[in-house]
Amino acid sequence: MADALFGRLSVDSLAVLHVFEDATINNMVDSGAAGLVIVGSVAAILVLKVFRLWTPLFRDWLFSVDHKRIGVMYMALALVMLARGVIEGVVMRWNQSAALGGGPLDPDHFGQLFSTHGTIMIFFVAMPFIFGLMNFVVPLQIGARDMAFPVLNQISLALTATGAALLMISLVVGEFTTGGWTAYPPYTGAVFSPGVGPDYWIWAILLSGVGSTLTGLNFAVTIYKERAPGMTLMRMPLFCWTALVTSILVVFALPPLTAAAALQALDRYLDFHFFTNDLGGNMMVYANLFWMFGHPEVYILILPAFGVYSEISATFAAKRLYGYETLVGATLCIAVISFMVWVHHFFTMGQSATINAAFGIATLLIAIPTGVKIYDWMATLNLGRIRMTVPIVYMTGFFFLFVIGGLSGIMLANPSIDFQVHNSLFLVGHFHNVIIPGVLFGILAAIHYWFPKVFGFRLHEGLGKLAAVLWIVGFSVTFFPLYGLGLMGMPRRSASFQDPSYEPLMQVAFYGSLIILLALTTVVLTIVVSIVYRRHLATPLGDPWDGRTLEWWTSAPPPPWNFAVRPQVTGVDAFAAAKERGDVYAPLDHYEPITMPAKTSIGFVVLVTTTLLGFAMVWWLWWLAIVALALLVGAIVVGSFYPPTEITIPADDVAREDRKWRESARQDRGVTRDEEISALNHGRAAPDMVAAE
Amino acid sequence: MTMQLYPGLNLGEAHGPDHAKSETFVFGFWVFLMSDLVLFGMLFGTYVVMRDATAGGPGPKELFDLGSVALQTAALLLSSLTCGMASLALKYDHVSDAPVPPRSLGRWLALTFFFGAVFLALEIRDFVEMFAAGSPPMRSAWMSSFTALVGLHGLHITVGLIWILVLINQIGMQSLRGVIKQRLMVWALYWHFLDIIWIGIFSVVFLGGLL
Numbered sequence: 001m002a003d004a005l006f007g008r009l010s011v012d013s014l015a016v017l018h019v020f021e022d023a024t025i026n027n028m029v030d031s032g033a034a035g036l037v038i039v040g041s042v043a044a045i046l047v048l049k050v051f052r053l054w055t056p057l058f059r060d061w062l063f064s065v066d067h068k069r070i071g072v073m074y075m076a077l078a079l080v081m082l083a084r085g086v087i088e089g090v091v092m093r094w095n096q097s098a099a100l101g102g103g104p105l106d107p108d109h110f111g112q113l114f115s116t117h118g119t120i121m122i123f124f125v126a127m128p129f130i131f132g133l134m135n136f137v138v139p140l141q142i143g144a145r146d147m148a149f150p151v152l153n154q155i156s157l158a159l160t161a162t163g164a165a166l167l168m169i170s171l172v173v174g175e176f177t178t179g180g181w182t183a184y185p186p187y188t189g190a191v192f193s194p195g196v197g198p199d200y201w202i203w204a205i206l207l208s209g210v211g212s213t214l215t216g217l218n219f220a221v222t223i224y225k226e227r228a229p230g231m232t233l234m235r236m237p238l239f240c241w242t243a244l245v246t247s248i249l250v251v252f253a254l255p256p257l258t259a260a261a262a263l264q265a266l267d268r269y270l271d272f273h274f275f276t277n278d279l280g281g282n283m284m285v286y287a288n289l290f291w292m293f294g295h296p297e298v299y300i301l302i303l304p305a306f307g308v309y310s311e312i313s314a315t316f317a318a319k320r321l322y323g324y325e326t327l328v329g330a331t332l333c334i335a336v337i338s339f340m341v342w343v344h345h346f347f348t349m350g351q352s353a354t355i356n357a358a359f360g361i362a363t364l365l366i367a368i369p370t371g372v373k374i375y376d377w378m379a380t381l382n383l384g385r386i387r388m389t390v391p392i393v394y395m396t397g398f399f400f401l402f403v404i405g406g407l408s409g410i411m412l413a414n415p416s417i418d419f420q421v422h423n424s425l426f427l428v429g430h431f432h433n434v435i436i437p438g439v440l441f442g443i444l445a446a447i448h449y450w451f452p453k454v455f456g457f458r459l460h461e462g463l464g465k466l467a468a469v470l471w472i473v474g475f476s477v478t479f480f481p482l483y484g485l486g487l488m489g490m491p492r493r494s495a496s497f498q499d500p501s502y503e504p505l506m507q508v509a510f511y512g513s514l515i516i517l518l519a520l521t522t523v524v525l526t527i528v529v530s531i532v533y534r535r536h537l538a539t540p541l542g543d544p545w546d547g548r549t550l551e552w553w554t555s556a557p558p559p560p561w562n563f564a565v566r567p568q569v570t571g572v573d574a575f576a577a578a579k580e581r582g583d584v585y586a587p588l589d590h591y592e593p594i595t596m597p598a599k600t601s602i603g604f605v606v607l608v609t610t611t612l613l614g615f616a617m618v619w620w621l622w623w624l625a626i627v628a629l630a631l632l633v634g635a636i637v638v639g640s641f642y643p644p645t646e647i648t649i650p651a652d653d654v655a656r657e658d659r660k661w662r663e664s665a666r667q668d669r670g671v672t673r674d675e676e677i678s679a680l681n682h683g684r685a686a687p688d689m690v691a692a693e
Numbered sequence: 694m695t696m697q698l699y700p701g702l703n704l705g706e707a708h709g710p711d712h713a714k715s716e717t718f719v720f721g722f723w724v725f726l727m728s729d730l731v732l733f734g735m736l737f738g739t740y741v742v743m744r745d746a747t748a749g750g751p752g753p754k755e756l757f758d759l760g761s762v763a764l765q766t767a768a769l770l771l772s773s774l775t776c777g778m779a780s781l782a783l784k785y786d787h788v789s790d791a792p793v794p795p796r797s798l799g800r801w802l803a804l805t806f807f808f809g810a811v812f813l814a815l816e817i818r819d820f821v822e823m824f825a826a827g828s829p830p831m832r833s834a835w836m837s838s839f840t841a842l843v844g845l846h847g848l849h850i851t852v853g854l855i856w857i858l859v860l861i862n863q864i865g866m867q868s869l870r871g872v873i874k875q876r877l878m879v880w881a882l883y884w885h886f887l888d889i890i891w892i893g894i895f896s897v898v899f900l901g902g903l904l
């Protein structure tokens with residue numbers, strides 16, 4: 001039974017010690033990973049101490065409610081988690097490449113690997129990346145000063161970080177679930193998985209899920225209520241449209257996940273019988289709840305990536321986006337249909353053929369609006385003034401690879417084919433084929449595209465292109481063999497296999513994963529090298545790519561208030577239109593004081609208390625759970641008695657910064673499209689030769 | 694005629710800048726309620742699927758006490774009425790240049806708290822009786838889903854009651870600032886929302902179970 005003070009915790013829970021008990025390869029990997037987390041944390045603390053960064057970390061970042069800084073923190077969190085997720089992927093490919101008759105890793109360890117890999121990649125890489133991008137870009141694109149609810153935004157970030165922290169803690173203390181990222185009961189119920197693993201999953205998902213829901217709410221309200229004067233919905237940049245639709249999906253699709261995880265928690269903690277094998281429990285309810293979230297989730301991730309492709313195709317072709325209205329319509333279609341297809345995740349679970357056929361057809365329908373989008377982007381690029389910058393390289397990879405992934409999706413949408421290949425590596429090939437070239441390439445393209453706006457300097461083009469090519473090649477070599485293996489009958493999530501004919505393709509996939517690791521390393525190297533050469537790459541004037549939308553009409557990095565004077569919008573591509581009309585950097589004669597929300601520590605309080613709460617619930621430390629919950633509720637109630645604090649920036653300060661930026665922009669000669677990746681690019685776009693003719 | 698800035702009761706232009714300032718906050722809360730409604734929808738769905746999964750244990754006919762449920766319904770509907778009166782007091786018995794809250798507001802809020810507490814007490818009593826009668830939530834999937842759905846509503850009511858206490862305190866301690874008016878507006882939405890959920894529970898769970 002559980003100890004009153006220490007709950008289920010014991011010395012055995014510390015993974016880093018396992019290797020000393022029994023020095024197998026399995027335990028070396030296990031303890032090594034735990035040790036890496038500890039060493040990494042200690043190193044981070046030392047770096048902060050040595051460079052005296054503690055105060056700036058809290059003052060400028062953790063306490064900040066500025067949407068731009070919150071966006072950067074989301075991206076940093078996602079990048080760290082991406083590193084872990086990719087390494088886990090490589091370890092799994094390594095294990096499977098040598099898994100004929102039994103691989104080097106224990107099945108239990110392998111189960112934890114694919115469970116954490118999936119959970120991390122969806123909830124703590126893709127979602128924070130998407131939310132980070134939306135945080136940085138959306139308020140700037142709609143000409144707002146900040147989010148509708150800046151403090152709530154900070155709290156959402158804290159809750160996402162809590163989930164990620166629980167995932168990292170599970171590597172050091174105890175274990176994670178072996179039930180996959182979908183955590184299907186009854187396997188993950190108390191009878192078959194009595195350990196702490198499924199509980200780590202439950203609390204990471206529940207707490208970060210609340211944060212995601214609040215983020216969706218915040219963006220929906222921000223986009224509805226905080227747009228610049230004149231910016232009607234149909235004048236919004238397409239990224240904002242996709243952000244709006246994604247937010248609506250989040251608001252409606254996250255509650256089913258919350259319900260699934262909460263009911264599962266009731267089963268595990270209080271012996272309820274929702275999904276158990278006995279006393280009337282029904283695991284199909286879980287499958288339905290989970291995928292009512294899970295399918296819209298796919299579009300929550302991909303739609304903003306589609307928004308990115310829309311922005312970069314227009315900018316780097318120097319053309320107005322082709323088929324703006326159809327792209328908006330297609331986005332809305334996808335959103336509506338995304339709620340009607342969830343059953344295709346369990347065609348084989350026993351419902352009637354008629355039901356399967358209906359959901360199969362609904363699934364096929366999604367290909368239509370998605371196809372419309374692909375053609376719109378190609379038409380945008382057609383006859384454009386295309387520059388082969390890093391985002392366009394990623395987009396080229398996306399075109400080819402994503403269409404292949406989409407086509408394999410069409411195959412899976414047919415129930416009779418799905419019966420043959422479901423739960424095989426064919427499926428693993430399919431969803432990696434849409435998520436990596438679709439979502440991840442979109443995010444990497446977006447990072448290259450908006451990085452100069454965030455930090456005031458460009459990323460190194462050569463290294464960026466190398467990374468992009470490595471991603472494209474690495475992806476193809478790793479995941480195309482999985483289609484073949486799936487058709488040959490190899491089930492997913494196998495720690496070992498007996499059929500020697502799987503082995504060659506397995507080894508190809510392993511070498512592919514090494515190329516992906518190299519690609520990720522190159523991405524990190526790109527960032528490091530760019531920081532070193534930041535003076536050479538500086539674009540402080542804020543418009544390095546001849547941008548078309550409002551975020552480019554301010555300095556880089558933008559001032560905390562984004563725009564000294566909120567722009568007036570008269571059509572789509574507001575900044576491009578303004579540049580055609582005349583001098584966008586002309587001096588202004590009137591400035592007003594600006595009121596901004598003040599810094600707050602509530603997000604940090606939420607981070608600490610909810611992490612303690614989650615940890616305490618996982619390990620049955622009831623006293624600690626009560627203390628953490630009391631502190632959390634107390635902080636919110638007590639905080640509500642103090643008026644929200646705001647700071648007012650005097651008009652003179654606003655004017656000084658703004659005039660300085662406008663003055664230096666007027667003095668810069670600007671660059672043509674051909675010179676964009678040269679050191680001449682300080683962030684002012686001169687009229688192009690072609691456009692000028 | 695004041696322009697409606699969001700669905701439901703608006704503060705109105707007599708409240709000066711507080712009217713326009715409440716737009717984003719109240720709209721945001723409507724979005725939250727939509728999300729919360731989906732959560733309840735999922736539990737309703739789960740309940741309906743598990744309606745017959747009593748696993749040989751007691752079911753609705755053995756356990757439900759319709760008299761008590763009727764009393765709970767009456768208490769909750771009355772609390773919704775007094776909540777509406779509190780909103781009207783906030784809107785009409787109060788003018789923007791006098792930050793002193795009208796006395797009627799506090800009285801209606803206290804009454805709402807009272808009826809809400811009566812509801813909660815009766816609900817807890819029913820749960821305790823069911824558990825004692827050999828049907829705890831661990832007894833069957835049906836009882837699990839019943840406890841989760843009705844319990845989630847009860848948990849919302851509990852939060853709402855704590856919220857009223859905090860608001861009454863804030864009105865008493867501080868002037869009726871714009872922020873507090875906004876909180877009263879959204880708390881009222883929340884309270885009526887829970888009333889509507891209860892109508893659903895009353896119809897689907899209790900009446901449906903006894904048919």
